Amino acid sequence: MNKSILYILTLIGLVLTSCVPTKDMIYLQKNSSQENQVVTPSPQKPYHLQTNDNLNINIKSIDTKLVEAFNYNNQNELSNTIEGNYFNGFSIDDHGNIRLPILGEINVLGYTIEEVSKKIEKQLLEEYFKTEAGIFVNVKLAGFRYTINGEVVNTGTKTLFQDRVNIMEAIANAGDITVVGDRKDVKIFRSYPQGTETLSINLTDISAINSPAYYLQPNDYIYVKPLKQKSWGTGKTGIESLSTIITILTLATTTFLLLK
Numbered sequence: 284m285n286k287s288i289l290y291i292l293t294l295i296g297l298v299l300t301s302c303v304p305t306k307d308m309i310y311l312q313k314n315s316s317q318e319n320q321v322v323t324p325s326p327q328k329p330y331h332l333q334t335n336d337n338l339n340i341n342i343k344s345i346d347t348k349l350v351e352a353f354n355y356n357n358q359n360e361l362s363n364t365i366e367g368n369y370f371n372g373f374s375i376d377d378h379g380n381i382r383l384p385i386l387g388e389i390n391v392l393g394y395t396i397e398e399v400s401k402k403i404e405k406q407l408l409e410e411y412f413k414t415e416a417g418i419f420v421n422v423k424l425a426g427f428r429y430t431i432n433g434e435v436v437n438t439g440t441k442t443l444f445q446d447r448v449n450i451m452e453a454i455a456n457a458g459d460i461t462v463v464g465d466r467k468d469v470k471i472f473r474s475y476p477q478g479t480e481t482l483s484i485n486l487t488d489i490s491a492i493n494s495p496a497y498y499l500q501p502n503d504y505i506y507v508k509p510l511k512q513k514s515w516g517t518g519k520t521g522i523e524s525l526s527t528i529i530t531i532l533t534l535a536t537t538t539f540l541l542l543k
Contacts, residue, residue: 372425433507434464
């Protein structure tokens with residue numbers, strides 16, 4: 284009798300430890316002490332351009348005819364679409380340069396978007412226009428690109444057409460993390476001209492909004508590692524785990540009886 288109770292307790296323990304708890308699947312949870320706490324996102328660091336980035340550059344003035352030649356790449360049937368801005372943008376080559384109509388090559392490696400705008404605007408005013416022309420240069424990344432891998436529904440390189448992307452949006456765009464994905468230790472590999480930085484973020488905690496990893500930077504690589512339940516192969520829920528354990532016990536009993 285005691286052995287039967289021991290077997291039942293062991294079976295229940297295996298079921299409870301092998302399934303994924305609900306609290307490990309809920310995003311941005313608050314602790315009891317955080318109910319009245321105001322959580323503000325940490326400030327996002329400006330992104331510094333790297334090779335292979337694609338820029339959309341639009342030069343404007345009071346008289347649009349004055350700048351038509353400088354906007355040659357934008358004068359086509361796709362120029363007013365998001366996809367057109369991406370495919371007709373100016374790619375940064377291996378030397379950190381872009382090549383603009385009339386202006387020629389301009390080095391932008393390591394610059395921010397705002398710095399590139401001011402640099403082009405300054406060159407235009409020095410070489411081609413006066414202040415009265417009202418020159419305005421608008422520079423944007425032609426698509427926010429990142430790569431996500433691991434325990435998500437749709438892995439691969441993604442592109443979002445917006446200026447700022449947080450990790451929750453990036454994961455949602457990839458179809459969400461699977462049940463056996465570790466939401467408590469999501470890794471972000473961030474590239475800089477001088478090297479790569481590895482960041483970790485716990486997406487089940489509301490304080491993740493304060494993390495420097497919460498807002499992504501273009502070309503970030505996101506990796507969601509699997510939970511240990513996946514390597515055990517016992518199932519994602521209690522019912523799945525129980526079914527697996529019963530199958531194993533049935534197989535073991537059958538094998539024992541056949542051998543005996």
